[in-house]
Amino acid sequence: MVLPDFVAALAPAQRAVWQELTVRAAAQSLWDERFWRLLLHYMPDWSGGGFTSEADGPGFFLAPRGKTDPRAELEGTLAAFFSAEIIAPGEMTPQCTFPARYRWLNERLGFDAARLPPQPCPRFEEFQSRLDPASVSLIFSSYYFNNPASMFGHTLLRFNRKGRSADAALLDSAVNYSASVPAGDGNVGYALKGMFGGYQGYFSLLPYYLKVREYNDLENRDLWEYRLRFTPSQMDYLLRHTWELGSTSFDYFFFKENCSYHLLSILEVGRPELHLRERYHAWTMPTETVQDVMAQPGLVDEVIYRPSQSSQIDQRLAVMSNAERDWVRRLIDAPEAAGTAEFQALPLPRAA
Secondary structure, eight states: OOOOOTTTOEEEEEHHHHHHHHHHHHHHGGSSSSSHHHHEEEEOOOTTEEEEEEOOOOOOSSSTTTOOHHHHHHHHHHHHHHHOBBBBTBBBOOOOOOOOHHHHHHHOOOOOOTSSSSOOOOOHHHHHHOOOEEEEEEEEOOOOOOGGGGGGEEEEEEETTTTGGGGGGGSSSSEEEEEOOOTTTOOHHHHHHHHHTTEEEEEEEEEHHHHIIIIISOOOEEEEEEEOOHHHHHHHHHOOOOOOHGGOEEOOOSSSSHHHHHHHHHHHHTTTOOSSSTTTTSSSOOHHHHHHHHHTTTTEEEEEOOOOOHHHHHHHHHTOHHHHHHHHHHHOOOGGGGGHHHHHHHHHHHHH
């Protein structure tokens, strides 16, 4: 995909405004600020001489050198915000594709709406209205040995809609990150590509009840829900950046850049004072990321346990007497035994 040269396309009046904005950005060294690096997923190079974004989809950058040059990307982004051109992959204008960048740069530079008009973004506005979150929860799913990518557990985020009771949380929307795996890949190829970045990872949004059905009911995996504390302004940034991530992909690494690692990056955008990813250099274990989130003072408001069907059955068996467990086995093998006088003599609550 070849992006237009947004700077070259500026009209003379637009170029004058763009130059004013870049001078003000330079005075503040905005490209050196942690929040800009979080929005673009920049991480320091191993050599210590610069930065490279972990995002790998070309549609995430609005400057030719944007992947490795935070300043060039910031200046290219400012130029792109003047454009009404529709760009891939989302087929929207740059303002509508990157609403978190737009909000932050507007807050820091004070855009003149007469000279840099805000554009209507009906698709993003519908997205905001549909989710309308009051809070966000980190969801941890226990391990699943039948799927190598989930053998150490899996994490996702859930946006908790305003005014929706806890009983209706299944209707909320979940943010999931996973690798896109072609149907024909065998086990060996899957393992090798998963370890060495041979797949592309994508963010997706789906109803939470589908994940509960998949994990709780079909795969017998327990779920823990950690409701996190974010202000309305921070939640707005979370939502905006989640939208932005739909425009890119990441090289998927099973041990390092996996579901848990990249979900931490979204939380950091909401609260930049969190430094959740910095200690994960060689591998990222989902259980460890949950422990790190729990260890942040004042971040976790509530923990809810959602046991799988097998865990519920195990718990019910655990509180039975040996004689009652014998009855369970008898009834599984011969349901008609429930009609015997011996069974009918049991106290009704225990029989049930």
